[in-house]
Amino acid sequence: MGTAALSHIMSRWPDAHTAESAPALVERDDALRRLDLLFEDCAASRGATVVIAGGAGAGKTALLHAFMARAARAGATVLEAFGSCAERDLPLGVLRQLSRGGSRAGLPDATGAHGSDGLLPDTAFGPSADMSTGLSAAVHAVPAGHPRPHLLQDLWVALRTLSQHAPVVLAVDDTHLADTASLRGLIYLGRRLGSQRVLLIATELADPAGDRLRNAWQTDLLRQPRCHRLRVGELSVRGVAEVLTPRLGASAAREAAPGWRDLTGGNPLLLRALVEDLPAAPGPAPAGQPAHPSPGEAFGKAVLTCLRRGGEPLLRVARGIAVLEEAGSAALLPRLLDVDPAVTRPVPARILDTLEAAGVLRAGRFRHTAARAAVLADLDGPARTALHRRAAELLYSAGAPAEDVAVHLVAAEHAREPWGLDVLCRAAVTALVRDDVGCALECLRLAGLACEDDDQRATVALLRARVEWRINPGAALRHVEPLVPALLTGQLPSQHALTLVKLMLWHGREDDATAGLRELETRRDQLDTQSLAGLDLIREYLQANHPPLAARISSLDGADGWRPKASALSVAASATDGPLLPAVTTLTDVLRTGANHDTVRTAEWVLQATPLDDVTLGSLEWALLVLVYADRADIAASWCDQFLREAALRQAPTWQAMLSGIRAEVAVHQGDSPAAEQHARAALTLIPGWTWGVGIGRPLSALIAATTVTGSHAVDQLAAPIPDAMFQTRFGLQYLYARGQQRLSHGRLHAALDDLLTCGRLMTAWDIDLPSFVPWRVEAALTLVRLGRTAEARALADEHLSRPGGGRVRGMGLRALAAALDARERPAVLLAAVDILQERGDRLQLAYALADLSDAHRRSGELTKARMITRRAVLLAQECGAEPLRQRLTDRSGDDTPGYGGIAATLSAAELQVAMLAASGRTNREIAKKLYITVSTVEQHLTRAYRKLRVNGRADLPVILQV
Structure with a gap:
């Protein structure tokens, strides 16, 4: 020895x-x-x-x-x-x-x-000596x-x-x-x-x-x-508690014992290793705070000790289970280990029983991932690779799901089987459906090494781009860049070409996108049904998002304002999985002609019927925008918040960024500037600014609009260089409008007017001149008034009021009209604007209208009314975070008194309604007419309100009434 x-x-x-x-x-x-x-x-x-x-x-x-x-x-x-x-x-x-x-x-x-x-x-x-010289017959007999x-x-x-x-x-x-x-x-x-x-x-x-x-x-x-x-x-729960007591204390040991026994099966060796893995502590755990088992290095070594002391068969079977477990295919264990089922089928079963008794396995699986990790780490590289390759072959032969087979191909870094590429691609798609982006990328990385021709390489590249896009749209572009020449020369299959065109559009590469679309149009008659539907969908998308490019593509077939036929729409809707095409066509209709009950109903149906994923995100976006432009931002906000929560749970940064950008736009339309700023900053932080492509116009314009209202100026630090192609899209219009508002607030009147009129000119030329999308005439009219060009301002205001639009848009238009009128005409028009905006719930626009109404009363000498309305406008500006407006109104009135919301609760609903109208400057007769009650009833409500609020008259109402 x-x-x-x-x-x-x-x-x-x-x-x-x-x-x-x-x-x-x-x-x-x-x-x-x-x-x-x-x-x-x-x-x-x-x-x-x-x-x-x-x-x-x-x-x-x-x-x-x-x-x-x-x-x-x-x-x-x-x-x-x-x-x-x-x-x-x-x-x-x-x-x-x-x-x-x-x-x-x-x-x-x-x-x-x-x-x-x-x-x-x-x-x-x-x-023995005789064995060295020659074996005797007696020795041979042994x-x-x-x-x-x-x-x-x-x-x-x-x-x-x-x-x-x-x-x-x-x-x-x-x-x-x-x-x-x-x-x-x-x-x-x-x-x-x-x-x-x-x-x-x-x-x-x-x-x-x-x-x-x-x-x-x-x-x-x-x-x-x-x-x-x-x-x-094995040790009982009481025995486990006894082992833990010296380290944890008696009380904590009793509470922790069931969990520790469940993890170790009561195996003393594993149990003591878990105790050794506990972080060093100065004394027993505090009462009521049992230590949770946290397997570490000692536990892993203990698992291997159990297996080695059990013998080579035990260790070999444990390694096989560790390899197969992730794919859930333990039934293949005998074949993986090359056990002859005709002779020794019972042997693996007995070994499994032994591993169960040792506390390493439970129901054929490792009790803890740390045990499996220790077994896998103990395998040397070649042996581990061989086991995974063998497992992949067995699983594929058994007809296992692609994702189960791919687990082993990736672990073995092996994809040279004839079926390897197909399995890896299908597994990547499945992984993406379950939001496992890391697994999908690993499968596609290996699949890229197995490609043997250009078509296979294109398929894998576009799949990788799709997966990367979910977490970083900029990274997606590098995978498909080598495919652009094939797109331009028509050598790319139609489905691949359509996917690549969408990426080109996102990143503002309009020339490449145009060339690709033209090439597809030249062979339209040769496209399959799905490709034809996809091409029509892109053309419809261009109408809403890239109008100039849509016009260039439409010139190919000599059709101005191209629109697919009803039969084509039906085919496209079925080929593109339902709600996708109706959403984008509805958005185009709204931008051109305004919303109606049917468009709102269609948008809500799309939101209810469409799950959130990479393909349907655009459909959901367009449905949300239909609601916003139909003056139903409240419904859009609720749906958007729901999708945002889902995107966060599914850890999809690009989804979160896009939905945050939409939510910021919704908040702008609601007059909620703090929320708009919050969501816009989130959108520009979740993914790098340069990866937004032309879409950066949406969150950036929302951020500019919100900071203009709130007085914050930290915009440039989040903004990336703006691509020139953005100004050829719908997002460029939003950006021009927001920048015009910002310049107007800074007193740069001519620059502001240039932005606003440019925005309007493009909207008119592109046939998407919808005030609820971008109310450019309102800000342009206000700018013209400050420049002394009132006639032009009035013409723009009248034109704005003649366009399709809901209550909020009309209220804004009335405010712009009032600014262009004589002083004596303004109060009545502004009162009408206040009524509409108050009814629609846009508190920011209401604050601006009240500020203008206060100024109108002041100019006409009605100082009491002016003071009352100013106080209310101050409260609204404070609520909306409109600090510049609040400061301007405060400087004008010298009164910055906050409201006292709890006092209004003492009033009945009727008394509160009358008191609020009185606080806005209306006379008793005007209140009676609006509420369809008598003047006497108004007086009675006001008398009771004065008594409950302990004020002397209506001049004091805004001081204590929360509105």
């Missing part, structure tokens, strides 16, 4: 030090008492064999060592040996260890001398793997002689790993202990998946009258 093996034996000898330092046994008192009784019988010349069985890591070795220490203290001679995988093929290795134990203890050998070779000389375990009879006889004589001085304990650990010859020798010795002072104690793995000899070891010994079997089971 080599020096290393001898050192190993010495390290496991239960001397006083190890006995003292070993962890205390838990729930093993009954087993120790039974061993003590058997030792007493042994001392009385009634020897026996004891087999301690249990799962891997169940504490068999700890129990054996505890008893060895007790026997040694009682005066027994203790000889130890152990089986191991490394020495399993070393003949007589375990018997040699037992013999050497006598040498270590200074015991006499069979002759009575204190020799250095132990119970028998070392030569007794090696080749089968391979059997010890020579004279060796066992000599060993037995030595043990019997030794037992005359003191009881002898033979302790053999892990007999399931013992070499075959030693195992036969132990059977030989076990049959002869009945009347001797020798006690043989062996530990073994419960239900080992061994060969027939190891089964014979059990059956031959257990039928002997002096053979006993002790079963070492």
Whole structure:
């Protein structure tokens, strides 16, 4: 035996030090008492064999060592040996260890001398002299793997002689790993202990998946009258709590014990490793705060120790399960491990039972991912790769889902099978559906290495672009850049070409997009139904988002204002999965002719019928915008918030950014500038500004509009360079309008007017001149009034009021009209604007209208009314975050009194309604007419309101009334 093996034996000898330092046994008192009784019988010349069985890591070795220490203290001679995988093929290795134990203890050998070779000389375990010169017939008669009879006889004589001085304990650990010859020798010795002072104690793995000899070891010994079997089971919850108490404290240990037992199956080795993985703490855990198990390095090592002590079959099966588990295909385990099902089908089942008993598995799967990770990390690279390749082949042959097969292809970095590319692409699409972008990208990265022709490379590149787009639209472009030449020359398949055109449009590459669309149009008659529907959808999309480009494409077939026929719309709707085409056509209709009940109903249907994904995001966007431009921003806000929450849960930054941009636009239309600023900043932060392409106009314009209202000026730090192509899109119109508002607020009147008139000119030329989309005439008229060009301002205001639009748009138009009228005409027009805006709920525009009404009353000398209305306007400006307006009104009135919202609760609904109208400057007769009540009733409501609010008259109402 080599020096290393001898050192190993010495390290496991239960001397006083190890006995003292070993962890205390838990729930093993009954087993120790039974061993003590058997030792007493042994001392009385009634020897026996004891087999301690249990799962891997169940504490068999700890129990054996505890008893060895007790026997040694009682005066027994203790000889130890152990089986191991490394020495399993070393003949007589375990018997040699037992013999050497006598040498270590200074015991006499069979002759009575204190020799250095132990119970028998070392030569007794090696080749005999006659074996070196030629085998005799007698030697040939001994089968391979059997010890020579004279060796066992000599060993037995030595043990019997030794037992005359003191009881002898033979302790053999892990007999399931013992070499075959030693195992036969132990059977030989076990049959002869009945009347001797020798006690043989062996530990073994419960239900080992061994060969027939190891089964014979059990059956031959257990039928002997002096053979006993002790079963070492898992720890109970109470036992787990006992192990945890020194570290956690009694109370915390009791609370934590069920969770720790569930993770370890009650395996003492795994349990103590988990305790070791706990972070260092100065003392027990606080009461009521049980420590949660957190498997770390020690736990992983303990799992591997369990497996190695269980033998190579255990470790091999565990590795196979670790490889197969992620794909959920454990049924293929025998084939993966090349087990012959016709001969040894029960063997894997027994090993699975052993792994379950060890607390490593539960229901055929690892109890914790840390255990699986430790097993996989223990596999060397080539072995792991081979297992994954074999698993992929088996799964594919069994018809498993593509994603299950792809798991192993990616792990093996292997895709050269004829079916590998198809499997990886299908798995990537499935992964994207379940929002696993990382998995999809890994599959497509490997698929890219397996491509053999241009068509395959294009397919993979566009799939990678689709996946990347969800997290970073800019990164998506690099995958498809090599495909642009093929797009321009018509060498790209139609479906690939349509996808690439959409990306070109997003990034503002209109020349490439135009060339690609023209090439598709030249072979329109050759396109399949789906490609034709996709082409018509893009053309409809251009009408709403890229009107100049739409006109250029329409010139190909000589049709101004091209629109697909009804039959084409029907085909496209079915080919594009339902709501997609109706959403974009409805948006185009709204931008051209305004909204009606049918368009709102269609938009709501699309929102209800359409799930959020990469393909339908555009459909949802257009449906939301239809609601906004139909003056139903309240409904759009609710839907948008719902989709935003879903996008955040599904961790899709591009979705979040786009929806945040839409939500910012909705907030602008609601007059909620703080919300608009918040959502616009989020949109420009979630994905880099340069990746927005032409779409950056939406969040940037919302941010500019919001900061113009709130007085914040931190815009440039979030804005990326604006692509020139943006000004050829709908987003460019929004940007020009917002910039015009900003310049107007800064007093740059001519620059503001230039932006606003340019915006209007483009909207008119593109036939999307809808005031509810961009009310450019309102701001242009207000600018013209400040420039003294009132006639032009009035003409624009009248034109605005003649265009389609809801209440909010009309209220804004009336305000612009009032600015162009004589001072005496303004109050009536502004009162009408206030009524409309108050009814529509746009508090920001209402604040502006009230500010103008206050100014009109002041100019006409009605200072009391002016003061009352100013106070109300201040409150509204404060609520809307319109700090510049609030400051201007405060400077004008010298009164910055906040409202007292709780006081208004003392009024009845009728009293509150009348009081609010009175606070806005209306006379009793005007209030009566508006509410369809008598003047007397108005007076009665006001009298009660004054009394409840403890004020002297209507001049004091705005001071205390929250409106």
